Amino acid sequence: MRATDLLGIGELSRRSGVAPSALRYYENLGLLTSTRSPSGRRRFERHTLRRLAFVRAAQNVGLTLDEIAEALRTLPEARTPTTADWARLSRGWQARLDEQIAALQALRDGLGSCIGCGCLSLRRCRLSNPRDDAGAQGASGAAYLAPVLRRPARREQTAE
Amino acid sequence: MRATDLLGIGELSRRSGVAPSALRYYENLGLLTSTRSPSGRRRFERHTLRRLAFVRAAQNVGLTLDEIAEALRTLPEARTPTTADWARLSRGWQARLDEQIAALQALRDGLGSCIGCGCLSLRRCRLSNPRDDAGAQGASGAAYLAPVLRRPARREQTAE
DNA sequence: GTGAAACCTCAAGTGGACTTGAGGTCAAGG
């Protein structure tokens, strides 16, 4: 492991596309670890890039940083994680994604009929559907649409 | 329009599943309007339920409250909105949803191969894929996965 | 040797969508 195998925070940022401030933040949360140079600068091992890739992917699947940190804590400290380690952590995401996709498809299909009818409410439409009809369904009325997936795209491009 | 056609905030909350505090908040943002009783209490018209249904649906599609408010401002003030009005507003959501679904499917399919290989990074894997490889792609390197759809389900059930 | 760039820490700010709390009013039932 030569010195050039260790990345400074700027280098890691450039290679990962994650802002230095975010990297420090991640380290605070325990998602990342670093050693320090004599003058106190962070030195990250190269496999931190893979860790970051995992973090990104997990975020895309909808995990919070806390959940991700918890998952990462199950990695062996002693050795560089293997592909099998990563595969283990990401098992289960598939199902999660399937659910999210199904929820969105339901929304889209509901929307398909709604655009025709313009109803956008009441039991004819599963697009929104609060429990109108004065509790005709009892307390455990219609569940709302899966609240998956809010929030629009964020400023991701540094360009512009 | 009899008095019973007007809903108090509690009643509206119960029928819509939206918390009173949220309803007041929406009114502040201009998503909702109300008249007031002599003693200053809010009275909502019944079609506010449909407005709320629209808000919910729009949120599910990924719009912010500001965007929703803007859309709602294009509704005619004078009359109760028609189905055609609602349909007009929700046109365009379809495409948005299609995009979101496609993004998620790409993520899932990428994941499929990654679970096998455990790579979870580098150019072999489109699950995460920051621009590693020291800018081999130039400044306009791989765009990250669509950052659609973060954040997990929120406490939606009052039950429990 | 000097100035810019890169790094450090720690505290506070941001944005979106609300909720919570303090402090007060009003209507209805017993």
Next chain:
DNA sequence: CCTTGACCTCAAGTCCACTTGAGGTTTCAC
């Protein structure tokens, strides 16, 4: 008459994932 509970306003707090800023040190190229 009194209490309970539904409602009011306005300010501040919460959560998540970061970013920004102030104030200070180190490293590097010239």
